[in-house]
Amino acid sequence: MIGGGPVGENAAQYAIQGSDRTAAIVEAELVGGECSYWACMPSKALLVPGSVRTLAQHMPGLAEQPPLDVEAVLARRDSFTSGWDDASQVSWAEEQGIEVVRGxxxxxxxxxxxxxxxxxxxRHAVVLATGSVPVSPPIDGLAEALPWGSRDATAMHEVPGSILVVGGGVVACEAATWLAALGARVTLAARxxxxxxLEPEAAEAVEAGLRDAGVDVRLHVDVQSVRREDARATGEGHVHGGAVTTTIDGEELRTDEILVSTGRRPATDGLGLDAVGIDELEVDGRQRVAxxxxxLYAAGDVAGRWQLTHMGKHEARICGEVIGVVAGGGDALDVVxxxxxxxxxxVFTEPEVAAVGxxxxxxxxxxxxxxxxAIDLAVAGTALQRDDAGGRVVAIVDADRDVLVGATxxxxxxxxxxxxATVAVATQVPLSRLWHAVPAYPTASEIWLRVLEALRTQRRAA
Structure with a gap:
């Protein structure tokens, strides 16, 4: 496995489990990868305290809440990254019979x-699981300003007094959320x-939530240039020098830091694909490289299908199963x-967004x-969880098959x-049968009954 993040770990484990096969993980950084140290785990650790505080503010008897203790929040974040030490994950790999090769x-x-x-x-297979790397827009002066990337934001050791977040995707929205909760004055600018x-209801709600949190949201704007006084490579998660002046649609904005979150691309540089006659990575449903x-197999971000840890791990499990079946003399097509x-x-913003299909x-x-x-997220269970809960649910149905194909x-x-909703979409259970999956009262899950009722009403009116 070239790449020791969750994808490489899962592919290796599934490829050798229950057999005498061996595996090796090749990793140049930390075993556990981006998710464990610079993405999923630290970002959620930074987001949860703000979410808890917001929930308390919407509950009678708890409305007066002090500011977050920044030092305590960062210390808790550090505990989830094991202080950026991968010893425990190396130990796990070795216990599974997986050799870790550094480089x-x-x-x-x-x-x-x-x-x-x-x-x-x-003997059997090589799996590419190198993930992805950030891409940065060609903005005048941006590279020279040494802006923060997502790793700086999740591994930050100091909260900037003010920061400009460039981008409008998941990472940008989540980072703006936790930075604002920790006391930074945040401006978010997106082209x-x-x-x-996602569905438009999601974007509208997240924008409103960011504005309510004090974020200056500027959409459909052009970031034209960036200038920084005394740019310095001060280390990951530290403010990289003096103040930053950014020109946005002709207007200058001065902040202590700038965070760029404008997408990622598969990490294929230096893999030597040309040496094995591969011009571009293309995989089939069993992760085999064309x-x-x-x-040769590829899974996770580098495979180009999805850029989400849980989906990459799913690909890795399929990939590992295929390798095991083929190594045992079976047919890859035996694996779904x-x-x-x-x-x-x-999307762990305030409010959250969850989507499938x-x-x-x-x-x-x-x-x-x-x-x-599309209906309001309003049942007894949601009202009990939080006063003024709000929210929306959007369900997409394939009318010819009478199955749910998407939900937000x-x-x-x-x-x-x-x-x-994921179970319903993945298994394609007819809605007529889902009607008999009775949600408990009073829980938020009752919203699925309301969705089915709304659909019945809509059909009768048609």
Whole structure:
């Protein structure tokens, strides 16, 4: 496995479990990867305290809340990253029979990977699990200003007094949320809108939430230039020098720091794909690389299908199973691939956004006869959890098959409601049967009954 993040770990584990096969993980940084140290875990650790404080502010008897204790929040974040020490994850790998090889792996021929002065030759397969790297827009003076990237934001050791967040995607919205909660004066600037790939209700709610938190949200604007006084490489998570002056649509904005979060691309540089005749990574539903002669696989961000840890781990499990089946003399087609599996995602802003499957726009693009239901997230369970809860639920139905193909929830704690919709979308249970899945009262899950009721009402009116 070239890459020791969650994807490489899962692929290795599934490829060798229950057998006498061996595996090696090649990792140049920390075993556990981006998710464990610079993305999922630290970002959620930074977001949760603010979410808890906001929830308390909406509950009678708890409304007066002190500011967050920044030092305590950062210390808790550090505990989830193990202080950026991967010893425990290396120990886990070794307990599974997986060797950890430190360094950068490069393909030099079929099943052959060179790491420094060591050559590894695989008996069965090589898996590419190198993840993705951030991309930065070609803005005048931006690179010279040494802006923060997502790693600086999740590993920050000091909260800037003021910061400009450039971008309108998930990472930008989440970072703006926790930075504002920790006391920074935040401006968010995006060339388009927010969360462009989700239902419009999600973008509208997140924008309103950011504004309520004091974030200066500027959408459909052009960041034209960046200038920094005394830019210095002060280290990850520290303010990188003097004040930053950014020109946005001709107006100058002065902040202590600037964070760039404008997307990522597959990390394929230096992998040596040309040495094995691969021009571009393309994978099938079983993670086999086209042109790889059956021994080369790719999973996670580098495979180009999804950029979400849980989806990458799902690909890795499929990949590992395929390798195990083929190594045992079986057929890769005996393993169910990921071709039709629905995308699930959560945006941990205030309010949260949780989504599965496809949006209304995507369903129309696919030529489906679509029914769209949008209702308030308002049942006894949500009202009990938080006063003035608010929120929306959007359900997308393939009318010809009478199955749910997409759902988006916006509101407090909706991440924990998502899996019910995921099961419905993934298994394609007819709505007539879902009617008999009775939600407990008084829980937030009762919203799914309200969705089905709204759909019935909508059909009767048609």
């Amino acid at each position: 950068r792996g490069t393909l030099t021929g079929p099943r052959t990977v060179v790491v420094g002065d060591r050559t590894l030759v695989a 388009g809108g927010l969360l462009a790939r 042109g790889g002669d059956g021994w 691939g990921v071709d039709e599996d629905p995308l699930t995602q959560v 496809i949006t209304h726009a995507e369903a129309l693009e696919r030529g489906m006869r679509v029914e769209r239901v 929830l916006v509101g407090h704690g909706v991440a924990e409601l998502l899996h019910a």
